[in-house]
Amino acid sequence: MxxxxxxxxCAGAACISAGEESFKSALERELKEAGIYDxxxxxxxxxxxxxxxxPVMAIYPEGTFYVKLKPQDAKEIVNEHLLxxxxxxxxxxxxxxxxxxLPTINDLPFFKNxxxxxxRNVGFIDPLNIEExxxxxxxxxxxxxxxxxxxxxxxxxxxxSGLRGRGGAGFPTGLKWELGRKASGTxxxxxxNADEGDPGAFMDRSIMEGxxxxxxxxxxxxxxxxxxxxxxxxxxxxxxxxxxxxTSALEQARNYGLLGxxxxxxxxxxxxxxxxxxxxxxxxxxxxxIASIEGKRGMPRPRPPFPVNSGLWGKPTVINNxxxxxxxxxxxxxxxxxxxxxxxxxxxxxxxxxxxxxINMTGLIEVPMGxxxxxxxxxxxxxxxxxxxxxxVQIGGPAGGCIPAEYxxxxxxxxxxxxxxxxxxxxxxxVMDEDNCMVDVAKxxxxxxxxxxxxxxxxxxxGTKRMLEILDKITKGEGTEEDLVELxxxxxxxxxxxxxxxxxxxxxxxxxxLKYFRDEYLAHIRDKKCPAKVCTALIHYEVIRxxxxxxxxxxxxxxxxxxxxxxxxTYVIDQSKCTKCGICFQVCPFKAIKKE
Amino acid sequence: xxKLTLEDLKKIKEKTQAELEMxxxxxxxxxxxxxGTCGIAAGARETLLAILDEIEKRGLKNVVVxxxxxxxxxxxxxxxxxQKVGGPKVLYKYVTPEKARKIIAQHVVNGxxxxxxxxxxx
Numbered sequence: 001m002x003x004x005x006x007x008x009x010c011a012g013a014a015c016i017s018a019g020e021e022s023f024k025s026a027l028e029r030e031l032k033e034a035g036i037y038d039x040x041x042x043x044x045x046x047x048x049x050x051x052x053x054x055p056v057m058a059i060y061p062e063g064t065f066y067v068k069l070k071p072q073d074a075k076e077i078v079n080e081h082l083l084x085x086x087x088x089x090x091x092x093x094x095x096x097x098x099x100x101x102l103p104t105i106n107d108l109p110f111f112k113n114x115x116x117x118x119x120r121n122v123g124f125i126d127p128l129n130i131e132e133x134x135x136x137x138x139x140x141x142x143x144x145x146x147x148x149x150x151x152x153x154x155x156x157x158x159x160x161s162g163l164r165g166r167g168g169a170g171f172p173t174g175l176k177w178e179l180g181r182k183a184s185g186t187x188x189x190x191x192x193n194a195d196e197g198d199p200g201a202f203m204d205r206s207i208m209e210g211x212x213x214x215x216x217x218x219x220x221x222x223x224x225x226x227x228x229x230x231x232x233x234x235x236x237x238x239x240x241x242x243x244x245x246x247t248s249a250l251e252q253a254r255n256y257g258l259l260g261x262x263x264x265x266x267x268x269x270x271x272x273x274x275x276x277x278x279x280x281x282x283x284x285x286x287x288x289x290i291a292s293i294e295g296k297r298g299m300p301r302p303r304p305p306f307p308v309n310s311g312l313w314g315k316p317t318v319i320n321n322x323x324x325x326x327x328x329x330x331x332x333x334x335x336x337x338x339x340x341x342x343x344x345x346x347x348x349x350x351x352x353x354x355x356x357x358x359i360n361m362t363g364l365i366e367v368p369m370g371x372x373x374x375x376x377x378x379x380x381x382x383x384x385x386x387x388x389x390x391x392x393v394q395i396g397g398p399a400g401g402c403i404p405a406e407y408x409x410x411x412x413x414x415x416x417x418x419x420x421x422x423x424x425x426x427x428x429x430x431v432m433d434e435d436n437c438m439v440d441v442a443k444x445x446x447x448x449x450x451x452x453x454x455x456x457x458x459x460x461x462x463g464t465k466r467m468l469e470i471l472d473k474i475t476k477g478e479g480t481e482e483d484l485v486e487l488x489x490x491x492x493x494x495x496x497x498x499x500x501x502x503x504x505x506x507x508x509x510x511x512x513x514l515k516y517f518r519d520e521y522l523a524h525i526r527d528k529k530c531p532a533k534v535c536t537a538l539i540h541y542e543v544i545r546x547x548x549x550x551x552x553x554x555x556x557x558x559x560x561x562x563x564x565x566x567x568x569x570t571y572v573i574d575q576s577k578c579t580k581c582g583i584c585f586q587v588c589p590f591k592a593i594k595k596e
Numbered sequence: 597x598x599k600l601t602l603e604d605l606k607k608i609k610e611k612t613q614a615e616l617e618m619x620x621x622x623x624x625x626x627x628x629x630x631x632g633t634c635g636i637a638a639g640a641r642e643t644l645l646a647i648l649d650e651i652e653k654r655g656l657k658n659v660v661v662x663x664x665x666x667x668x669x670x671x672x673x674x675x676x677x678x679q680k681v682g683g684p685k686v687l688y689k690y691v692t693p694e695k696a697r698k699i700i701a702q703h704v705v706n707g708x709x710x711x712x713x714x715x716x717x718x
Contacts, residue, residue, distance in 0.1 A: 004648050004661055006618050039648070061621040061660035084631045085663025124619065134605065135612035143602055257599025265601050 012047030015054035026071035046210015048123040049364035063104040122210030141332035160336035162348030167321030180226035183316035194235035198397025200356035201428035204322035208242035212249035218325030281452035300500035343369035347413035388433040396425025399505020401512030437534035438517040449506035460503030463494035547592035554584035632666025638673035646693035689715040
């Protein structure tokens with residue numbers, strides 16, 4: 001019986017958390033009940049990118065895109081869509097303004113405005129089926145390099161493509177490979193850095209979950225180019241699903257003879273091992289990563305020597321990030337010129353971003369370099385929820401910086417973003433609206449990096465601690481203007497003198513918020529006010545007597561018993577007991593509680 | 597499993613590509629089976645299964661089959677419409693499984709509309 005429909009069910013970590021598994025079993029049950037189980041094929045794919053709408057699925061050949069699925073929706077989908085061919089309108093995506101339903105996956109502005117190279121297969125194929133990868137040109141790039149290209153040809157093609165490291169620093173990939181090839185020594189290694197640790201970033205995880213073979217093929221090509229026989233994927237233990245899918249992909253590739261000795265009948269031999277990290281943020285730094293793979297404590301060391309000359313066990317080692325590796329096969333198949341036709345003069349190709357924070361479509365996108373932040377936030381991300389005003393976007397994770405509204409038209413490329421004091425980073429984009437306090441945001445990111453500082457060098461270990469103390473003082477309303485001067489000086493010292501990227505990047509959130517939102521710092525210091533009403537020490541809650549209907553909901557919900565009834569039955573908040581949790585503010589049905 | 601050769605890689609690619617065709621419906625001939633309650637009562641499911649079977653037998657790759665609901669012409673059910681790439685949409689009436697096979701052979705494969713069964717052409 002030939003299948004008449006393919007159901008692509010997103011099985012990325014976000015959709016699984018949202019209940020994909022129970023939906024799938026309900027769907028299977030309903031299909032059997034209707035007697036059409038054999039006529040349709042369910043494929044569990046990697047992340048579609050629309051994580052906010054999960055669980056999601058697309059039904060082909062129509063390409064109908066259903067979102068926010070619950071097990072009880074399965075019956076209607078089977079009976080209406082699959083049996084009678086009637087689209088279930090209520091499960092389609094609604095255009096936020098027009099309230100119009102968008103029937104197919106290609107109607108969504110979220111997908112229409114993307115260019116998917118690294119994510120070419122993610123959400124389209126079954127990641128556990130190597131043959132679906134092969135059908136989409138998978139391992140053709142490997143076959144091409146092994147039979148038609150010398151290692152030097154491969155390197156020059158990658159150089160010509162203009163691909164730069166997608167892990168954050170943006171080092172030209174082809175140049176790194178060339179240095180690796182030229183480095184002396186017969187034993188060499190390639191490493192895939194999958195130690196993605198930025199808060200709110202999940203680009204690499206989604207690639208490994210959705211298209212693990214693209215990473216494997218990229219590493220094979222890299223290994224051939226530099227002359228390595230062995231590769232390692234360094235991945236954090238917090239990514240169990242990615243580890244599982246990658247492990248099974250490696251096994252399949254070995255069974256098909258695409259890893260191991262004499263690959264595709266040539267004299268090229270290569271294999272890949274997974275090394276699981278314990279999740280220390282600093283291990284994303286290449287020298288710390290190397291130490292960790294070697295079984296040592298994950299700490300960075302001064303460079304040079306760079307890993308391309310002295311890496312794993314002192315041997316030449318080329319380390320690239322997941323997304324960089326996934327870009328390699330399409331470059332080989334379609335050519336450097338094709339890749340370089342996307343992007344800007346110095347930043348070629350596309351970049352994957354994880355959209356998080358105050359944005360309508362949180363999720364995963366891939367866009368050409370040079371697109372503006374505005375296009376990403378508004379055209380693809382659907383703007384800011386609840387009609388709030390955009391305030392800033394934190395780009396590049398905790399080592400990146402906050403870019404304010406006046407720079408929304410900045411093109412996203414390595415140089416433009418760096419010029420604003422942020423970094424491209426691995427691709428986390430956290431959007432903030434008027435309700436975010438920028439001092440609090442800086443404190444959040446700095447407390448993360450402070451916590452993750454390995455402690456080896458003094459500027460990072462002690463400097464970030466002192467900076468955090470000053471920020472803490474300011475958010476409590478105890479800061480002085482001298483503190484700001486000291487904060488800025490410390491920030492520059494830490495940035496200029498730390499050993500590795502963690503310390504060098506840690507002050508960026510502080511420096512950029514000081515640059516673009518100094519008035520907010522001053523409001524905390526001079527007026528003892530938090531303009532966004534976030535910093536708890538600087539706000540208080542009060543009952544508006546005229547509005548209070550004496551319903552007692554606030555009284556019953558206060559976790560610390562700080563609310564009491566006065567003589568006429570109106571409720572009052574005892575400021576000495578109030579912990580400013582804000583529960584009364586949220587539960588009051590008459591908006592009779594004010595935050596100031 | 598024995599090690600893949602370049603030839604095997606090509607074979608797997610061709611075979612699986614055909615299976616994935618369904619996920620890129622653009623630029624293909626379309627057959628729509630009208631499957632409202634009226635259509636199903638008149639035997640549209642049997643027609644649909646016959647169409648799928650015929651497509652598989654003939655190894656047709658450039659055809660997608662979808663369903664649609666009732667279009668108000670219940671009297672003529674089972675109804676199917678066939679639209680070749682670049683051609684008009686032809687609506688066929690009283691399509692029994694036998695007629696469906698004939699329509700595929702004559703219209704979808706050879707491009708000759710089966711005029712005696714046509715209800716309307718758009």
